[in-house]
Amino acid sequence: MDKKISVKRRGTNLFRDSWIWKLAWKDAKKHFDRLFLFIVSVSVGIGALVAINSFNFNLKNDIDRQAKELLAADLVIYSNQPFDTLFMTMLDTFEREKGKSARMASMAIFPKDNKTRLVQLVALEGGYPFYGSVETVPRNSLEKLKSGQGALVDETLALQLEVEIGDSVKTGSLTLPIIGLVSSIPGSAGIMSSLSPSVYIPYAFLDSTNLIQYGSRVNYRLYFKSGKGESAEELFSPIKKTTKSLGYGNETVDDRKERVGSALDNMYRFFQLLGFIALILGCIGVASSVHIYVQEKIPSVAVLRCMGATGWQSFWIFFIQASGIGAIGSIIGVLLGNLVQFAIPYVLQDFIPIELNLSFSPRASFTGLGIGLIISLLFAALPLIRVKYVSPLAVLRTSAAELMKSPLFQKILFALILIFPWAFAVYQTGELIFGTAFYAIMLITVAALAAVSYLLIRLIRKNFPRNWSFVWRQGLANLFRPNNQTSVLTIVIGLGAFMIVTLSLIQNSLLSQLEFSGDKSRSNLILVDIQDYQKDELLAYVQKNKYPVNQMVPVVTIRIDSINGKSSDEIRKDTTDEIPNWALTMEYRVTYRDSLIDSEEIVEGNYINEFKPGDDSLFVSVSERMLKRIDAKIGDEVVWDVQGVPVKSYIGSVRKVDWQRFQTNFTVLFPRGIFEDAPQFYVLLTRAEDKLESSQIQKDIVKAFPNVSVLDLSMILRNVDDILSKVSFVIRFMALFSVVTGLIVLAGAVTNGKFVRLKENVLLRTLGASKNQIVQISLVEYAYLGLLSGITGSILALGASFALSIYFFEMVFVPDILSMLVIWGSIAALCVLIGWLNTRGIFDRSPLEVLRRDV
Secondary structure, three states, rough: OOOOOEEEEEOOOOOOHHHHHHHHHHHHHHHHHHHHHHHHHHHHHHHHHHHHHHHHHHHHHHHHHHHHHHHHOOOOEOOOOOOOOHHHEEEEEOOOOEEEEEEEEEEEEEOOOOEEEEEEEEEEOOOOOOOOOOOEEOOOOHHHHOOOOOEEEEHHHHHHOOOOOOOOEEEEOEEEEEEEEEEEEOOOOOOOOOOOEEEEHHHHHHHHHOOOOOOOOOEEEEEEEEEOOOOHHHHHHHHHHHHHHHEEEEEEEEHHHOOOOOOHHHHHHHHHHHHHHHHHHHHHHHHHHHHHHHHHHHHHHHHEEEEOHHHHHHHHHHHHHHHHHHHHHHHHHHHHHHOOOHHHHHHHHHOOOOOOOOOOHHHHHHHHHHHHHHHHHHHHHHHHEEEEEOOOOHHOOOHHHHOOOOHHHHHHHHHHHHHHHHHHHHHOOOOOHHHHHHHHHHHHHHHHHHHHHEEEEEEEEHHOOOOHHHHHHHHHHHHHHHHOOHHHHHHHHHHHHHHHHHHHHHHHHHHHHHHOOOEEEEOOOOEEEEEEHHHHHHHHHHHHOOOOEEEEEEEEEEEEEEOEEHHHHHHOOOOOOOOOHHHHHHOOEEEEEEOOOOOOEEEEEEOOOOOOOOOOOEEEEEEEHHHOOOOOOOOOOEEEEEEEEEEEEEEEEEEEEEEOOOOOOOOOOOEOOOOOOOOOOOEEEOOOHHHHHHHHHHHHHHHHHHEEEEEEEEHHHHHHHHHHHHHHHHHHHHHHHHHHHHHHHHHHHHHHHHHHHHHHHHHHHHOOOOOHHHHHHHHHHHHHHHHHHHHHHHHHHHHHHHHHHHHHHHOOOOOOHHHHHHHHHHHHHHHHHHHHHHHHOOHHHOHHHHOOOOO
């Protein structure tokens, strides 16, 4: 009986089969023009990602550092009573840099001209402020103050009262020489808590003023600076329990950063969106480049199979190319990204209002390098896996490769490609919900574009215009010819348009928000402590001099008496209650009116704007912050102490308040009809056009109304303008950078079609088509693709931008239809231009080349 002889075929070994590497190298050199677009896609996409993330990280660090200047410390502890002696003794062993202050309202007397003014008296001691620069005249005035040599006064106060260095200021029983003027000091109190200019004295002299009596309202503060590498929370942790038990309030630099406003948060989110878009653009470029490259390599692979090469050997030849080119592109992208980031201050330094401390970001660079390799391998492997299953019959019949069923490995790759962008979106945003939302929007867009492509081809086939001219018919027929690229290019062009339009619309909404915050008509003067009998006379003065009356607001001072039947004293003694003691003991300045202003909106409940005689219940509106502070909900009872008179109320609504707007915003809003006869003062908001006008207003007001304080916000608003100008510029620049990146990747993806179209156009020339006809056919086809894909992507972007603006950026959506149309037209024109460029090489080739398998 004959024995069966089994021959085991040797498997592929990349280290043993050196010919695979040699063939990969030779083929790559021969077709470098095709693979160059692969490199461009990776390097531009990764370069954009690295530049955006590096700039984001560095800018965030700079802004975080500036946020510290707002607090001027890492941790502040507040109390409206002198700090407990045992607590202060415990802090003696707390080895951190410390400082302290006391702040209170007081009348200041300037003996030289016997002028008086309500001021904020600030007593300072220790190293505070720890962050930011103090601007004084002379420069060392703060050091002299802390050594007990005299007092400092605000520069605006000195200008208003014509006070000079060397004059004296008297607060209570204490008289000190004025040793300097303060232009700005970090960590100054907020607008509503410092409704008057400041006078600074040494802390050691506070008792000598004899101003602290029974019932005096003094805000005591302790400041701490964290150690090297120590977070504010780590700094606060050892004393957190004691601080809470004593009823002291606290604020860390992280808490203060949260209060800076949504503009900077939205800018960070905008950069996260830019990074995600940069990645997707890179993926688009890689996938489209390799897809088209593999399409034309099928005959070559079939030849290799006929010569005995295995499917895996064929696959590894091209996978090695993709890996090497991906690595090169990623390295170029990282270098390009860092170059762009570092070039910003040098190329555009005249447009950046503050100096940026840019530095090499290892996190952004290594992340970009790793992601570049991943997208190169992952998005190249899916189209390349087809190479493994090319049949030798493809030498004679190119459709044989298409008959292969999708293998398991291909399905695994497809699953990984679906998972990777989602994982990156979550990583980039740092939030599972929003990262998933980004990804879902992208998937919906791709599915919609694929559906449009399918319907377009089906519609053209079913209703083909046979009576059109040859050029128009052939241009349309190219959309559904064998081996057509309609689906690929529709998705690529449409997704590119979607990304760019979304970017533009989000940018416009974001800039609109910033420009609204920086409105030039806003108030820059606040007149405070206007008594009821002075209101009409002061209004007459303002109107006579044609100054705007932006707001005239009554202010009532109240305290919390009880919440849901539990007195404030009982709540403070309850160790299980989460309400901070300072929230129960502080005085709240509130107002009453019958309407909301544009810096607030109702987010829960119903706003009751009037309390009528006979109403049995009083409903108030509280801010979101206040609701959280007192651990309450809609319908809860709160009794207020209004100058010794209890007023029962119920929480009827919750308001979202934009605290960054320069308006009189309040934590508690009462309806009309309840406080008209209560003790109150008024606040008036107006505007001066320049320093001279501001100075004149202040002089006139102080002369006619000595008790009225005027707070000049000009310097604050100038600083805000500088920040907003910087933010607006950065947003515009980075958005433009990303748009250019998208256009480059899009151009590369469309240009890839040149190598597929070349054979077909040469064939048309062989059959007798003229040069003009071939050019026109290409222009018609690319015009169809550009217009239909662009409009589909733009319409989808409109919906996505609306959803992102409302739910992710939490801002008003401002659609810019003109920008959308310009981008759509530009993308269509770009496609047509590339289509024209793709025909230029045809007429340099002999028609005989159509007989060759490889052009």
